[in-house]
Amino acid sequence: MPVLEVKKLNQYFEKGTPNENHALKEINLDLEHGDFVVIIGGNGAGKSTLLNSVAGSLPVSYGHVKINGEDVTYENVSKRSRLISRVFQDPRSGTAPLLTVEENLSLALHRGIWRNFWTNGVKKSDRKLFQEKLAQLNLGLEDRLGAEIGLLSGGQRQAITLLMATIKSPSLLLLDEHTAALDPETSATVMELTDRLVQEQKITTLMITHNMDDAIKYGNRLIMLDHGEIAIELNEKEKEGMTVPKLMQLFKERSGKELNNDAMLLS
């Protein structure tokens, strides 16, 4: 059984108006356990729309989303979070700035579990786990459990968000251009960390990115969206030996259009 099943997914914006936008057209997508699928595509290709539909932050117009065989099409974000965790593009989005590092991590540790009002939110026994996990990031954060997250840098916050997303292995991890807002060096570090965490726990992952190099380097499957449709789908074998020029050539063959790499990288 696939971990994620997207069936005939359609998304319309402003349906029935002259501005109608058919943002996703009959998308079918299956992710098997351990798949790390990277989605690329230019602006307006439908990457974010697809990710938001899977996450639950955008109601689905037509079609179905199943996780572990369970139909979650009509569940909201917080309900789906028992199965899904997510890292956003903006490093500020994934953490609560006025809460401390350990408070944020504790919140993530309770993802999908009922929260009581009689035991401490931050358990003493969890602190050791947090320190171990933070030490693995090599950012010196293991001594800063009590620091307010808002005082940390974007890269540090994004690394912690990644940790929060994976501290309780989710069925599905969504990465929403999560390195796009970081400087190139930090971006590379966070991307490597992502890959390590995903591989270690064999987490089924769906990542969208603008960065074609990253798209080729990471993950075992690659999907390119264009105008709400899947233009290119590469499996593990086809992905091997792929380069940016080859990928652009392939896109031209399939869609009869020239792909503007700059637009994809920079937009």
Place this chain on the structure above:
Amino acid sequence: MDIDIIISSVYQGLLWSIMAIGVYLTFRILDIADMTAEGSFPLGAAITMQAIVSGVSPILATIYGFLGGAAAGLVSGILHTKLKIPALLTGILTMTGLYSINLFVMGKANISLLATAKTLFNLHDFGSSTANTIVIGGVMVTIVIIILVFFFNTEMGLAARAVGNNQNMSAANGINNDNMKIIVYMLSNGLIALSGSLMAQLNGYADVSMGIGTIVIALAAIIIAEIILKNLSFGKRLITIVIGSMIYRLIIAFVLDRGVDPNALRLFYSLMLAVFLAIPLISKSFKQIKQRRLNNQDQVEDK
């Protein structure tokens, strides 16, 4: 100003601080200025007074007052989260509705207690009526602070704080934002009603219009607390709010003592809060002016 006025300001501040703490929960944790306060304050007073008049024990009557406020918070919370009505409008709607409810509860515009009626403040004698007020008020404030500090550090309390901080993050971590907001709304208005209940018992009097302007008083106490000490942990912040409430009562007492017309009092409340809210900005621009002057002096010396 004689010592009696100072003492009465202190214990009035003590009772008002419970209201200020209630307002703080929605104002700073949820980032909402909740006008429901102006309806739940007299609601707590009305329920408690009606209960005492009907022969209910003062302790139970006070608890009823708290629960009434929590119910008002529940209504506002549902209007705001489930029906997506803007927070300010939600507060105005509930507050307006509560005016009628308060009249229904009391059956008339106000209730006075007989001097012999039992209230929380004369259940046990600690030596004098002033001592009674300070002991009971102090105990109540302490209990409230301890419970809140405890709650906001539990699993659920942490979740509630995250909701006010970053709703994307809280939802992504499985927190039901709506339910958390409703819980804070209920706690907040429960405390506000508790404060109203205590004030009414202290004065032996509840009036349907006693809520007017109360949110301004509460906010002023909070802002004073935040001006005195910045960036405090939650528990310490609550304690400074108690002190802020007392300072505020002292300022009011001082103004009245100077012979200001009591009719002008609410105008004064508003002006004072406006000034308090502007203080951070004013002090910042003063600093900038100072910095500019220093900068210019350096330039002159360089020449």
